[in-house]
Amino acid sequence: MNILIPNSFCYSAIGITKTLKRLSKYQVCLWGTGEEDKGVASGSLLVDEYLKSPSLNCASAYKAFLSSLIDSNGIDMIFCVLDSDLLVLDEIIKEHSSTVYVNPGHQNILLFRDKLAASKAIEKIGINIPRIVMEDAKVPLILREKISVGSTGIKYLDLCESAQLNGTVFVQERERGREFTVDVLCDKDGEPHLIIPRERLEIRNGMSFKTQLKRDGDLIDATKRICHKFCLPGIWNVQFIKNEKGVFFIELNPRISGSSIASITASFNFIDLYIDHFFFHNCIPSMDKLQEFVAWDSIVTRFYEESVFPQHNIKCPVS
Known part of the structure; x- marks a missing residue:
């Protein structure tokens, strides 16, 4: 299976690249692109094939480059790791019907790109915002x-x-309080099958370095409400602040996040399920079942490789 990760040179792509290399069920060839020469950034060395791309600022050339790459190399599936690629892929994927790309939808992309409009939309469904x-x-x-x-x-x-x-x-x-990122896996209809809140314990250089998985009912309920309203498919993430006044929505990113590898490392490689469902059209197990495979309260730190410090015994998923 040929999988493309546009802009795989960037830090956000490293987690998903490592996760794809650890798939238990599928053999994949990873194609990456980026504006930098191969070897300048570590992400360019993790993929099997790397091609230098035009700048994202040259929209027409960049779109033509991606379209040619997809056609010439039989790309089966695309993973988006940057917000800047969402609208590009939304436009060009219509020309590549044999390639699977889990599109959050044009209106959702525009909505959650506009932080003011997104905040007002979330407030309308009864979730607090600052x-x-x-x-x-x-x-x-x-x-x-x-x-x-x-x-x-x-x-x-x-x-x-x-x-x-x-x-x-x-x-x-x-709003001051505890900061959370919630990783979400939804099926093609936007129904949630996995919701994993992570508390940010330590930030380095603007990125989450240490995080703890928390089975927080308030955060899970708020995320379910968002799922049922916007029906976002695939893997995406939403950020909240929680304090004594409640849960406050900060933003939603309709794509896989660079730090989602923390949730995968402390649970199971649910990219297998993602490919099962979106590429092979198999059903995803229920949320009640999958939530039991998460090492709740574990702390994950990010080095060159992620490390997990379990807080109690957990179940192991059945392959």
Whole structure:
């Protein structure tokens, strides 16, 4: 099976690349691309075949490059690891009916790319968000770009600071609390089969370095509500802050995250199930069953290889 990971040179791709190499059921050939020469970034050395691509800033050339690569090399499946690739793949995949790409949908891509629109949409289904402030307030504030990648563009505002607001940013009241990323596996209809909340314990260079898997009912329930509203297929992640006031939605990324390898390492390689379902059209086991295969409360740290520190005995999934 030929699997393509566009922009596989980037850090976000390393986790999924290692996970695909550890598949128990399938032999795969991994194709990677990137703007950098092979060897400049470690991710380019982890794939079996690596091709230098045009810049994402040259949209037409980049799309033509990917289309040619898919056709010329019989690509069976594509994994997206960057927000910037979501709209590109959404457009070109229509020309490649034999290639499987789990598309979150054009409207969902646009919605969750716009952090303000996404926050308002989530609030409408009864999930808390940090209060959106469009005027002076006597509370700690954060300034966010409306269109952004991950948590980039967030700035903590001093109350004495004068923010020059325009149509590209919005302001929210700052919520303090425990930060969580929730990894989600849904079937083709957007029905959840695995929901794994992870608490961020330590951040290094802006990335989650140490994380703990928590079976938190409030976070799982909020995530289920999002699943049932937006019907996002595949593997994606959503971020929350939890404090004494409740659970607050921060953002949703409709793609696999770079840190999702923590959930995979401390449970089982559910990429096998992903391929089973989306490529071979097999059913995914129920959520009740799969949640029991997670090493809840385990702490995962990220080095060149992830390490797991189990907190109690767990079940092992049956292959």
